Amino acid sequence: MDARLSRMLHLLIHMGRMHGPLTSEAAATMLGTNPVVVRRTMAGLRDAGFVRSVRGHGGGWTLTCALEDMTMLDVHRALGENGIFALGPADPKATCLVEQAVNGALETALQEAEALLLRHLAGVSLADIAADFDLRVAELSPEQIAARSHRADVP
């Protein structure tokens, strides 16, 4: 299961709430993964212009635009043309007419679902998700806040 979109969303929203650059090391700790994986995945976002990377002392990753100006679709696209489905035709170039008919039916269904998904992703900005985060924080009871205060893996 490809978790890159999920991870990058997670990271970008944290970055939107931070001051100063975030190192790959710190990001990897947040995500429970490896700095190299962070760099590898963030590379797409950098090439797409959503983040900037600075090397050397005091370097790291910084957002180059506001969370309002980034949609889930933007992030998905920046990660490369990855297939969305775990499902697909056995042979997209089939010569058997039965198989062609099957491919047609399957591809129609998948394209319809993909279009809906992408449309949905385009309608949700990272600021929307951040706002949902704020809601979740506001709903915490004082006990829950106290229980979280001594832990490093939560903001």
Add this chain to the structure above:
Amino acid sequence: MDARLSRMLHLLIHMGRMHGPLTSEAAATMLGTNPVVVRRTMAGLRDAGFVRSVRGHGGGWTLTCALEDMTMLDVHRALGENGIFALGPADPKATCLVEQAVNGALETALQEAEALLLRHLAGVSLADIAADFDLRVAELSPEQIAARSHRADVP
């Protein structure tokens, strides 16, 4: 890429046009795969009651219902509870509230798309696909028919 749904649809429609049982060997030749793979995949359809298997001389696989009475969704379900997406949350049980918000946004989008896809699959019977196959045959020119007549991989 999971091609099981595609393959089984292909096979079932061929079976709907045949008389007598189809051996795993012949099916594997049609699909360009292995008899064991055919048995493995058909097992789900057998357990779901859509096909029957008979061992020994003259045995093989037979449909137990008409193509009209089988939808793409039926076949998908019979193949087991396979995930549809290549995408997903990094940690469905996240404790980080940011990640929870991300998971919420992502899962909403995926569930919506999945629901649409399943609804679509439920609306297409194998007979519908077979009818599309008939259309494709009708559209063949005499030259194309002649070119196909000496090949084994097409009906």
Add this chain to the structure above:
DNA sequence: GCAATTTGCAACATCACGTGTTACGTGATA
């Protein structure tokens, strides 16, 4: 009864892909 055919199934190999890890190079700062 015996041989041939065909499914059932276990066990293992292979392939693709996301992920984890190590190593080394390059640029920036103190």
Add this chain to the structure above:
DNA sequence: TATCACGTAACACGTGATGTTGCAAATTGC
């Protein structure tokens, strides 16, 4: 100059679909 931090290549690992071999069990034809 030493240290920090990204960039990238190279390789290992885990997982899931697929490919392959081998053998048991059931059924048919002789």
